[in-house]
Structures are given as structure tokens and as C-alpha cells.
Amino acid sequence: MVETGVVATPDGRALAMCQWGPPDGAPMFYLHGTPGSRLMRHVDGTYERAGVRVITYDRPGYGRSPRLPGRQVAHAAADVAVIADHLGLDRFAVCGVSGGGPHALAVCAMLGRRVTRGATVVCVGPYAEPDLDFFAGLTPEDAEDWRVTERGGDALVAKLQAEAAGLREAFPPDETADAVHQMLAETLVEATAEGIDGMLDDELSLIRPWGFNVADIAVPVQIMAARDDELIPPAQSQWLADHIRTAELVVVPGDHLGFERNAEEEKLIAWLAGGHSRGAQGT
Numbered sequence: 001m002v003e004t005g006v007v008a009t010p011d012g013r014a015l016a017m018c019q020w021g022p023p024d025g026a027p028m029f030y031l032h033g034t035p036g037s038r039l040m041r042h043v044d045g046t047y048e049r050a051g052v053r054v055i056t057y058d059r060p061g062y063g064r065s066p067r068l069p070g071r072q073v074a075h076a077a078a079d080v081a082v083i084a085d086h087l088g089l090d091r092f093a094v095c096g097v098s099g100g101g102p103h104a105l106a107v108c109a110m111l112g113r114r115v116t117r118g119a120t121v122v123c124v125g126p127y128a129e130p131d132l133d134f135f136a137g138l139t140p141e142d143a144e145d146w147r148v149t150e151r152g153g154d155a156l157v158a159k160l161q162a163e164a165a166g167l168r169e170a171f172p173p174d175e176t177a178d179a180v181h182q183m184l185a186e187t188l189v190e191a192t193a194e195g196i197d198g199m200l201d202d203e204l205s206l207i208r209p210w211g212f213n214v215a216d217i218a219v220p221v222q223i224m225a226a227r228d229d230e231l232i233p234p235a236q237s238q239w240l241a242d243h244i245r246t247a248e249l250v251v252v253p254g255d256h257l258g259f260e261r262n263a264e265e266e267k268l269i270a271w272l273a274g275g276h277s278r279g280a281q282g283t
Contacts, residue, residue, distance in 0.1 A: 001186075004038065004064065007057075007086045009079065016064035017057035017083055021047030026276035027092040028269070029080055029107065030054050034099025034202040035164065037063040037190040043179040046266050052273040055092075057083055059103070061198030063190045071201045074211025076103035077110035084114065093272040095119040098232065098256070099202050102126075102210055105240070108219050109212045116275030118221045119268055122229055122256050125236030126214075127207040137233030149203045160196045160203070168192070214243050220275070221247040222268060224261070231256040 007015045018038045025047065032040040038056040041047075047054050059076065060068035068075060084092055093116050096104025101123025108118035125132050127146070135143045148159050171184040191198060221244055225237035234251055241249035252264040 006064070007083050009082050013060065013066055013068065014064070015057050015060075015079055015083060017055060019087075020054040020056065021050075021052050023053060025051045025053035026273040027053045027055065027084075027087070027089050028272050029083075029092060029094040029104075030056050031076065031094065031096035031100035031103045031107075032056065032059070032062075032187070032191075033097045034206075035062065035167070035188065035191040035196075035199045036097075036100065037187050039063075039183065039190050040097075040187040041183065042265070042269070043183045044262070046269055050266070050270045050273045052093075052269055055083060055087070058190075059100075059198060059202065061194075061201045063193060063198075065198075067197045067201065071205055072208070072211040073102045073205050074106045074110065077106045077212075080107050081111055081114070090114065091116050091276070093117045093119075093275055095121065095268070095272055096123065097121040099124060099206060102206060105214055105217065105221075105244075106210065106212050108217045108221060109214065112216075112218050115219045117272050118217070118219055119224065119272055120221070120237070120240070121224045121261075121265065121268070122226050122232050122258070123223065123237055123240060124206055124232050125239045126210060128209075129239070132236070132239045134236070136235050137230065139230050142231055146207070149207055152204070156203070157196070157200065160199045164188075164192045164196055164199065214240060215245070217244045218246055222250055222271060223247050224250045224252060224264065224268060226254045226256060226258065226261055227251055228253075228255045 020041050038058045058065035094104045094107045101120035173185045223237045223241045225234035241247045252261045254261040
């Protein structure tokens with residue numbers, strides 16, 4: 001396990017972060033899903049093959065990063081900037097998976113001069129946009145989950161507590177399991193170590209205005225959707241690709257869990273790393 005670093009923010013918070021892959025590789029932020037933590041990463045040598053130095057961190061409320069009351073998706077840009085400054089990185093790529101996707105887009109929109117390339121993987125779309133049918137393609141159960149989030153209150157807390165428990169049961173710590181299972185177990189235990197605040201604030205931020213306009217994104221972006229994804233249907237990625245003028249939509253086999261799209265994700269990471277020149281990598 002790599003060492004966890006702590007980066008102080010100007011408003012007195014602390015962000016827990018890790019680095020993976022070759023230290024002289026092209027820097028890339030990898031923003032975890034909902035739920036998730038700084039321990040979410042690829043474990044199959046992808047970073048070494050792509051020559052990419054990956055930075056992960058706990059969004060506020062997850063793992064060792066304290067909660068940020070009233071957190072918006074847009075707040076991710078400032079937190080990424082603080083970590084990049086701490087590491088001496090002038091420019092970097094960014095990728096976000098699932099609930100981390102909108103946060104990666106915030107970084108692209110708000111830190112565009114510092115971002116070389118951006119990407120999302122099975123990214124959720126904006127909840128209340130009039131030209132996006134958010135519920136199209138969702139199962140009735142998943143549609144009801146979003147409605148519970150919109151209603152909020154005790155029912156939302158109970159739902160998230162049950163989801164967190166279910167995920168931990170699905171990926172129990174097991175030293176004999178494969179590397180992906182072990183990584184997911186570590187990630188989920190750490191994500192909810194202090195409770196469900198990170199999950200709660202993620203879900204609330206995703207159904208509210210994100211705090212930036214995706215149309216402002218000017219850096220090259222790849223939007224990856226999984227063809228059989230029922231949790232976040234490809235139509236949501238299609239909407240993002242239609243509204244980001246620099247975006248390319250890539251539809252790949254598989255569902256939301258992603259085991260069938262691993263080879264495509266490796267290509268995506270190599271593409272993200274390819275946006276860097278040696279002089280833009282920082283220290």
C-alpha cells in the first residue's frame with residue numbers, strides 16, 4: 001500500500017491523497033465514484049504501461065477528508081488545484097468514474113488552462129436539464145433511488161446506509177481474493193470509515209446545479225459509456241458529448257461495473273497520458 005499524504009486547503013480543511021504509478025510519469029488525477037476513496041485505482045499495471053503518474057484523493061466526507069458543508073460538484077476544481085499546487089504540477093490530465101465524472105468535468109471547465117485532456121467513464125448526467133430525460137433507460141428500482149435522493153430526509157440516509165452495508169458485504173476483505181476484489185474492499189471500507197457523509201453529499205450535489213457549465217469546457221475530452229449500463233444509461237453520456245464541443249463519445253461493451261471495458265479503459269488512460277509533453281509534467 002502506498003503512503004497517504006495530507007494536503008491543507010486555504011479554508012482550513014485537509015485532503016487525503018495518494019499517488020500511484022511511476023513518479024516521473026505524466027500526471028493524471030483519477031476521481032473516484034460514489035462511494036469511493038483515494039484507494040480506488042487500477043491494479044493491473046495499467047499506469048506503468050501507460051507511463052502515467054496517478055493522483056487520487058478522498059472527496060470531502062470520504063475516508064480521511066473531512067466533510068465540506070454545502071459541497072457542490074464545482075468544489076472539486078479548487079481541491080484538485082490545491083493538490084496540484086502542493087505537488088508542483090503546472091498541468092495534468094483528469095478522469096472521473098461514475099459519480100466522479102461530473103467532478104472531473106468541473107476540473108476541465110474551471111481549470112482549463114492547466115488541464116491537458118479530460119475523460120469520464122460511465123458518468124452521470126445533470127439531473128434537472130430540460131433536454132435530458134434523466135430517467136430514460138433506468139430500471140424502476142434505480143429510478144426510485146434517485147427520487148429518494150430528491151426527497152432527502154431520513155429515507156435518503158437509510159437508503160445510503162443500506163447501500164454502504166451492501167457494498168461492504170459484496171466485497172469483504174479477503175487476502176486470498178484477486179487484486180481487483182482486494183482493491184474494491186479497501187476502497188469501500190475506507191470510503192465509509194467515518195460514515196456516509198461523503199455519499200450523502202455526493203448524491204445531493206449531483207441532483208442540484210453543478211456550479212459550472214459543461215459548455216465552457218474547451219480541453220479535449222473523451223466520454224466513455226458502457227453499452228449495457230442500466231445504472232447510468234449511455235444516453236446520459238450522449239447528452240454530455242452533445243453539449244461539450246470538444247468531446248468524443250466512446251461506447252464500449254459491458255455494464256456499469258466495468259469488467260468488460262478494462263481494455264478500453266487502458267486505451268483511455270494512454271490517451272490521457274499522451275496529452276503531456278515532458279516539460280508540462282511538473283515535479
